[in-house]
Amino acid sequence: ATPVRKYCGSSTPAPITITGQQYVYIQFSTDGSVQRSGFRIRYTISGPSDCDQLNLGGAPGSTGLIKSPNYPDNYPKNIECKYRVNSGSSSNWISLYFLAFNVEPNTQCRFDYLQVFNGPTTILGSIGKYCGSTNPSTITRTTSYMSMKFKTDGSVTRSGFNVRYSITGSYYPSSGTISSPSYPANYHNNAENSYVIKPPGATRIQLVFTNFILEGSEPSCQYDSVTIKRGTTHGTQLDKFCGTKSASFTRTYTATQLTLMFKTDRSIVRSGFRCVYSRYN
Ligand SMILES: [Ca+2]
Ligand SMILES: [Ca+2]
Structure with a gap:
């Protein structure tokens, strides 16, 4: 790989941050004459x-x-x-x-x-x-x-x-992706998020859930849930999802606006969901 930087001399280089890499190699080369005290590097890894x-x-x-x-x-x-x-x-x-x-x-x-x-x-x-x-x-x-x-x-x-x-x-975007707040990492306890889906000019809206793992089981979903409402959070409930779906699933609703509500309780977290929405008319 191409070296990020090459250093010599006696001034301490400024700290550098390397992002998006799983490995960083540091190569130290010396020739056949003139020695010095060398270097000391402190590194931290974060993600x-x-x-x-x-x-x-x-x-x-x-x-x-x-x-x-x-x-x-x-x-x-x-x-x-x-x-x-x-x-x-x-x-x-x-x-x-x-x-x-x-x-x-x-x-x-x-x-x-x-x-x-x-x-x-x-x-x-x-x-x-x-x-x-x-x-x-x-x-x-x-x-x-x-x-x-x-x-x-x-x-x-x-x-x-x-x-x-x-x-x-x-x-308002005509299509987009909604995923649980930390997706693909596990969601958190006591979550309360609502997402408005209102593609301009839509009379039908399609939701494709590509990934879905929530605590609980349908139809009650009393622990963690994704609820689909017509219009706002106060609208008619159209669907309530939880549990583990092994395959992606699609729902199409006749609506000009949907609200997706994500709620979790005080314990047990899972990887959550990813949903792609689009106008479907
Ligand atoms: Ca403190
Ligand atoms: Ca939970």
């Missing part, structure tokens, strides 16, 4: 954390809750969770409403914090870094993505946060 929720959002009208792990019980020590909300268009709006907030206080939020970003990553576009026990005020942006990072240190934990995200605007 998606099991508390990440990167598939949040949806078409306008979509909403859901982002809760710190274990909420309302205390969050764990030494975690880093990332959350990403997608509005589907840079002309749509994403709002974050802080329903509850209690994170170890510090004047610079050095110990535990929730940081909010305008953008798809938790690197650029920081809007603010929050800790303490005062609810931050509502954050609203016209943007395709908002992201959050929740980081905690090795001591003192609090109850954490409960944030409602909601999408508003006027751009």
Whole structure:
């Protein structure tokens, strides 16, 4: 493979981050004369954390809750969770409403914090870094993505946060993919997400579930469930799914708008679902 960088001399190279690679090779070569003291490198390996929720959002009208792990019980020590909300268009709006907030206080939020970003990553576009026990005020942006990072240190934990995200605007995609918040990783407990499906001009809407593994069994689905409603979350229930489906399955509904609701209970998580929707008329 092509070397990423080649170094010599006596100035310490800046830290580098290599993403999307399973292996990194470091080759050290010396010739037949002149020796020096050499080098020392510290490396860290990181990847998606099991508390990440990167598939949040949806078409306008979509909403859901982002809760710190274990909420309302205390969050764990030494975690880093990332959350990403997608509005589907840079002309749509994403709002974050802080329903509850209690994170170890510090004047610079050095110990535990929730940081909010305008953008798809938790690197650029920081809007603010929050800790303490005062609810931050509502954050609203016209943007395709908002992201959050929740980081905690090795001591003192609090109850954490409960944030409602909601999408508003006027751009509705004619097709798209909805998957459980952490898919393909396991979903989390106490999830509550609703996704609006409103392809412009649709009189019939098709849902293709390509993957589906939820706790429970039909028809009751009293633990974890995907519910399809006509119109909004208050509309008529058309279907309720749970359990393990070994093959993909398709449903077609006569409707101009559907809402898919994903709800989980307090225990037992599975890999979740992936659903492709499209206008079907
Ligand atoms: Ca702490
Ligand atoms: Ca469950």
